Amino acid sequence: MDSKGGVGRDQTLPWKLRQDMAFFRAVTTQGLHGVGAFVPAFRVEPVGDAPPRDTQNAVIMGRKTWLSLPEKHRPLAARQNIILSRNPSALSGIPTCASLEIALCLHDVQVAPEVFVIGGASVFAEAILHPLCHRVILTQIEGDFGCDVFFPAMPERFHCMTTSVWESAFAMSTDAKPIRFRFEIWSTQAS
Numbered sequence: 001m002d003s004k005g006g007v008g009r010d011q012t013l014p015w016k017l018r019q020d021m022a023f024f025r026a027v028t029t030q031g032l033h034g035v036g037a038f039v040p041a042f043r044v045e046p047v048g049d050a051p052p053r054d055t056q057n058a059v060i061m062g063r064k065t066w067l068s069l070p071e072k073h074r075p076l077a078a079r080q081n082i083i084l085s086r087n088p089s090a091l092s093g094i095p096t097c098a099s100l101e102i103a104l105c106l107h108d109v110q111v112a113p114e115v116f117v118i119g120g121a122s123v124f125a126e127a128i129l130h131p132l133c134h135r136v137i138l139t140q141i142e143g144d145f146g147c148d149v150f151f152p153a154m155p156e157r158f159h160c161m162t163t164s165v166w167e168s169a170f171a172m173s174t175d176a177k178p179i180r181f182r183f184e185i186w187s188t189q190a191s
């Protein structure tokens with residue numbers, strides 16, 4: 001999210017950072033093991049490749065986020081993709097789930113090693129209040145990107161556990177100015 005808590009603009013991500021995308025892919029496919037490569041303080045042992053998994057992590061997203069993904073990238077590879085919609089025929093031919101609770105009860109989600117809610121803003125707002133939500137892994141992007149959807153206020157039960165150092169990178173667009181970013185892990189646990 002940007003400095004104002006913005007997470008999207010015009011149904012897309014206002015920043016296209018290769019590092020952010022790599023972080024997202026690593027975390028959602030490998031879980032904590034993936035985080036360690038980007039936030040050294042959070043490295044989990046053993047260091048190295050993630051152990052092979054029989055089952056994939058699950059990513060839960062709202063219908064608009066699904067539609068915002070480039071067609072060539074959906075479904076997101078090596079993850080169980082669960083899409084929320086209150087309208088069962090919203091996406092022709094693509095199964096959707098009518099509520100977050102129903103999604104969390106799906107067999108694929110129940111057996112997933114880790115479950116990630118990946119947006120958008122409306123799903124973040126509901127999920128962050130859910131008792132099963134105990135960790136928030138986010139990319140902090142410096143600046144105001146004129147977003148029209150925002151991350152919810154962080155509930156008091158979450159504490160920032162660790163951050164990466166600030167880095168700068170050029171966006172994948174034609175923007176001339178580098179973007180400063182860092183990764184943060186918030187948790188409900190004390191340590």
Ligand SMILES: NC(=O)c1ccc[n+]([C@@H]2O[C@H](COP(=O)([O-])OP(=O)(O)OC[C@H]3O[C@@H](n4cnc5c(N)ncnc54)[C@H](OP(=O)(O)O)[C@@H]3O)[C@@H](O)[C@H]2O)c1
Pocket residue numbers: 001006007008009010011012013061062063064065066068084085086087090097098099100118119120121122123124126149
């Ligand atoms: N920065 C980030 O990390 C990030 C991540 C993801 C997305 N985004 C951005 O966020 C924006 C999209 O967010 P958004 O809030 O507008 O849309 P969204 O949350 O992606 O999708 C909203 C839709 O999801 C369905 N939905 C949401 N909660 C539901 C629930 N509890 N049960 C059943 N269905 C539910 C509804 O679909 P129906 O209308 O079909 O019922 C709703 O209209 C885009 O700009 C996207 O690029 C940013």
